[in-house]
Amino acid sequence: MIRRGLRAGALIAALAAGAQAYYHFVHFVSRQGPFTPIPEKFDLDALLNKTVFFIVSETGPAAVASGDSIEAIGSQLRLAAKAWNDVATSDLRLAFGGFAQPGAFQSSPVVEVVFDEVPPGLVAAGGVTARGTVTNGPNGPFIPIQRSTVILRRDLTERPSWTEALFLTMVHELGHGLGLQHTMTSSAMSTEITRAMTKASPLSPDDVAGISLLYPSAGYLASTGTITGRVAIGAEAVNLASVVALSPDGSAISTLTNPDGTFLLQGLPPGSYYLYAHPLPPQLSGESFPANITPPSDLEGRTIPASGAFDTVFYPGVKDSALATIVTVGAGTQVDGINFDVRRRAAPAIYAVQTYSYPGSVAVKPAVLNTYGGRNYFIAAGVGLTTASGVTPGLRMGVIGGSAVVAPGSIRPYPSDARYITADFNLAPFPGEGSKHLVFQSSDDIYVLPGGFRIVNRTPPVITSISPDVDQAGNRVLRVSGTGLMSDTRVLFDGAVATTRSFNETTGLVVNAPAAMPGHKATVVALNRDGQSSLFLQGNQPPTFDLEATETPAFTVTPNLLTAGTETMVEILGTGTNFQSGQVALAFGSADAVVRRLWVTGPNRIVANVVVASNATQGGLMVTVASGLRTTGLPNGIQVNQGNRATIRGAVVEAGSGRPDVVPGSVAQAQIAGLGAESGQVQATLNGNPLQSANLAGGVLTFTVPTGTPAGPAPLRVRVNSEELPPVAVSVDLPPPSIAGVFSGGTRIDATRPARPGEVIMVLVAGVGDIGGEVAASRLKVQVDGQSLTVLQAGQTSEGNYNVQVQLDASLTAGTHSLTVAVDARVSPALSLPVR
Amino acid sequence: MDDMIQKSTEIVRGRVMTLGVSTKGSILYTLARVEVLERWKGASAQTVEVWIPGGRSGNLRQTFSGAPALAVGSEYVLFLWAGASGNRQVIGFSQGAFDVKLDAKGNLQVQRAASKETMLDERGADVGDAPVRMSLGELRQKLKASLGPMQGSLE
Numbered sequence: 001m002i003r004r005g006l007r008a009g010a011l012i013a014a015l016a017a018g019a020q021a022y023y024h025f026v027h028f029v030s031r032q033g034p035f036t037p038i039p040e041k042f043d044l045d046a047l048l049n050k051t052v053f054f055i056v057s058e059t060g061p062a063a064v065a066s067g068d069s070i071e072a073i074g075s076q077l078r079l080a081a082k083a084w085n086d087v088a089t090s091d092l093r094l095a096f097g098g099f100a101q102p103g104a105f106q107s108s109p110v111v112e113v114v115f116d117e118v119p120p121g122l123v124a125a126g127g128v129t130a131r132g133t134v135t136n137g138p139n140g141p142f143i144p145i146q147r148s149t150v151i152l153r154r155d156l157t158e159r160p161s162w163t164e165a166l167f168l169t170m171v172h173e174l175g176h177g178l179g180l181q182h183t184m185t186s187s188a189m190s191t192e193i194t195r196a197m198t199k200a201s202p203l204s205p206d207d208v209a210g211i212s213l214l215y216p217s218a219g220y221l222a223s224t225g226t227i228t229g230r231v232a233i234g235a236e237a238v239n240l241a242s243v244v245a246l247s248p249d250g251s252a253i254s255t256l257t258n259p260d261g262t263f264l265l266q267g268l269p270p271g272s273y274y275l276y277a278h279p280l281p282p283q284l285s286g287e288s289f290p291a292n293i294t295p296p297s298d299l300e301g302r303t304i305p306a307s308g309a310f311d312t313v314f315y316p317g318v319k320d321s322a323l324a325t326i327v328t329v330g331a332g333t334q335v336d337g338i339n340f341d342v343r344r345r346a347a348p349a350i351y352a353v354q355t356y357s358y359p360g361s362v363a364v365k366p367a368v369l370n371t372y373g374g375r376n377y378f379i380a381a382g383v384g385l386t387t388a389s390g391v392t393p394g395l396r397m398g399v400i401g402g403s404a405v406v407a408p409g410s411i412r413p414y415p416s417d418a419r420y421i422t423a424d425f426n427l428a429p430f431p432g433e434g435s436k437h438l439v440f441q442s443s444d445d446i447y448v449l450p451g452g453f454r455i456v457n458r459t460p461p462v463i464t465s466i467s468p469d470v471d472q473a474g475n476r477v478l479r480v481s482g483t484g485l486m487s488d489t490r491v492l493f494d495g496a497v498a499t500t501r502s503f504n505e506t507t508g509l510v511v512n513a514p515a516a517m518p519g520h521k522a523t524v525v526a527l528n529r530d531g532q533s534s535l536f537l538q539g540n541q542p543p544t545f546d547l548e549a550t551e552t553p554a555f556t557v558t559p560n561l562l563t564a565g566t567e568t569m570v571e572i573l574g575t576g577t578n579f580q581s582g583q584v585a586l587a588f589g590s591a592d593a594v595v596r597r598l599w600v601t602g603p604n605r606i607v608a609n610v611v612v613a614s615n616a617t618q619g620g621l622m623v624t625v626a627s628g629l630r631t632t633g634l635p636n637g638i639q640v641n642q643g644n645r646a647t648i649r650g651a652v653v654e655a656g657s658g659r660p661d662v663v664p665g666s667v668a669q670a671q672i673a674g675l676g677a678e679s680g681q682v683q684a685t686l687n688g689n690p691l692q693s694a695n696l697a698g699g700v701l702t703f704t705v706p707t708g709t710p711a712g713p714a715p716l717r718v719r720v721n722s723e724e725l726p727p728v729a730v731s732v733d734l735p736p737p738s739i740a741g742v743f744s745g746g747t748r749i750d751a752t753r754p755a756r757p758g759e760v761i762m763v764l765v766a767g768v769g770d771i772g773g774e775v776a777a778s779r780l781k782v783q784v785d786g787q788s789l790t791v792l793q794a795g796q797t798s799e800g801n802y803n804v805q806v807q808l809d810a811s812l813t814a815g816t817h818s819l820t821v822a823v824d825a826r827v828s829p830a831l832s833l834p835v836r
Numbered sequence: 837m838d839d840m841i842q843k844s845t846e847i848v849r850g851r852v853m854t855l856g857v858s859t860k861g862s863i864l865y866t867l868a869r870v871e872v873l874e875r876w877k878g879a880s881a882q883t884v885e886v887w888i889p890g891g892r893s894g895n896l897r898q899t900f901s902g903a904p905a906l907a908v909g910s911e912y913v914l915f916l917w918a919g920a921s922g923n924r925q926v927i928g929f930s931q932g933a934f935d936v937k938l939d940a941k942g943n944l945q946v947q948r949a950a951s952k953e954t955m956l957d958e959r960g961a962d963v964g965d966a967p968v969r970m971s972l973g974e975l976r977q978k979l980k981a982s983l984g985p986m987q988g989s990l991e
Contacts, residue, residue: 025899057861114861117919120843121928125889127900129862149863151889151900155919176901191902288905301897 023181023256026296035258041179043144053097054111065160072161075495080170083202092215098587098624107615110591111148111177118153126150126173148177162523185252186451196366196451200527205251209267225329227265229338237261240306245273248401250435252450272328277340278312281351310342349445353382362539367453381420396441403431459484460536461526466545481508493522496628514628516547551576565614566647568726572606585626592616599713607713646674652730661733664709670701680721687714739831740764754834758810765802781822782806841982846878846916857891864898866891868906876979887923904930911936944972
């Protein structure tokens, strides 16, 4: 059944041409086929740095909950966007684009967030609101999204910003805006009833597959497997049947069938899967489509509706998961012929099931069962679970994967509300943490609920105190104490993640508080990697903390007049700003004026290269600097004018390598656009030093970076003939680091003593520069054959080099592998690492 | 349903006469003009205009997941809400739209399956939403009991 990577290159090309799994907003050339999906998605080639910006309307919420703030809501929105932005296997980046002034027009692709009247019962809505025409891209034809809109409730008095529900709603609606539809896998993109994500773990593997298949990073398709097949009722193809691959370890990845019944289920991490096919739930009255999934349409906009309901079955056509055939896929392999011949029925017997548990007094969804003892029962509600007289006769429940069983005879009506059922669970020894799948069985149908509950090994975190302190260097820090806190617990102040400085089992975490405006009271939440948060036990009254800030920040922008179609270095000088590298966003409230690159050069200074689209509208833009919980705006901080200026276009790069960071002594290149001629008399300076070597030919400026140019952004000023171009900042960097050796227990790794799979090794790195004795692991990246390893420890040697400790992958094969070390964006030459 | 009854500013049974389109900022709204056949809550009016986010205008098509779809000529019981702008919207999107159809015996039935879009209570917690299927007479009694005799203006 498994067709191992034959003609791997050709296979990947074929997949790319018709890439579809999950379910996007899909079109076909015609309703008669061929059924090669044409998805709606952002055109990465039209986006600077492959980044789409979400721009928030200046008219924010009219009212917020008691103790809440607009800054807190904004920070939660940025945190929700970060969930999508951080998907490593997706090339699309999603970033905060500032606040749009009234009447602002966006000509570039954008996600706009508006606050408007939303009727009771609803918090938000989102969708694609402007599209282009069919365009050919590297992964096949697509319809470019020009604008998406997320509408958030204007009156948020009853929706505190810190809640799990509001945050997950933001993630969900932003997902729609990026091109994702609803899915039936209890993921972030599932509807509220079956959504089984938490603030600590907001995206499921299905969400990751959904965004990654739409915007695949290099190597994504080759690193995952594919299953193909068809769903039919006899000879009749089933359109929009949901086909789900369930991993026993808890993941679920799905797709929907094409009008000819075929499906292409991609993005499957190598492993073994149960496959099942099920119908979409019935369409509600007033609902546009079943499950609110927009069906595929032809290019005239005529939709191809979902086929009717059928019996849910596991492959190969069984209702008992124990009898199902498990299908195994590997990286870059495709399994074909997974066909489902299903039986029509009027409607599914069970659907729209949600589960809850009560770790404390707060209902937690999905249900959490723990291995440390306590309340191992949960409550479930859904269509078909109960009748007017109690539990639906014959209802049974099971757990896929053997991690737990439903205690025999324990399914019963929930005492306080007969619309709900409750059941007891017996956990298997060492059941493993994570999401588990449930199967509900009626007399003649089954319903599978992926991620129906979660098994955890620890109690949820609880924050008992937050107190200010001073570290040994005299810096202000906060001590966060409580129970269930771990070294990798993330502490949120509203939606801003505090930087963890240290952890102690007894005393808790020491963190740096995020920047805030004076008088800001933040709600503090702890998130653990097992998906639990302090809201599980403290959801009714989470702790708050008054963040210290004495000075209201302010800033100026130079220059404040930018010409459409140019790129310009902009300098922000502030007072009371306390900018920190990596924590600052600079935005202009328009997708037509965006930052290509930003440098924090001091607590009160930012330098940025700002790109203004050639079709940007003339007028003023709101400049916003966001850092932590502090958002400082400057209305009309820059003005955009129309003009016809020559400009440096694109990053100034190192000639040959194309790196966007240049090293003193190296040759750098810059593209010049808008000149009447492709060559001319050039005068240029870098950091104020004349560039004698500057030469312009073929529209490319070439120059040698003077030795002694300090690291950091260096202003490049260019005059061609008599025309002065807007200055841009050039990133001057130290030379790349180099690997001086690899060791294990003091023994050098080489051909006579090769490394072993799974071994912990120490990589000695030279030329790092002084980045401090304590090195944040996030600044160092060790890769073997392009795969990142977790940095276990890093520190400076007495000679000024750095030791970096990593553990090799246990599945590493014998032979020679490529080892690299990166310090920030500087990547060492590869070293051949022998492995036996 | 009790919560929906209380939060509605109008509850009507009506037939969709026309569908139009309007814009608010960059957002298209479908405007459903509904002939009121029966009213239980809200000021008297023979027609109401219901705003639904999304729609089509020329080549521009906007879709919002979960937004209700009302069909011209179809009859609904609508639980409507209007904010400060005065624009009426269906409560909870499809949650507040009930089909009105004849059953096999020729009696009017109202029905709606369990809603599946974001439904939260005041604290942001999920609200268990149950499917609804009852005769129009039963709905009238329920509304009357909930609203009291003075609130409704039965036909």
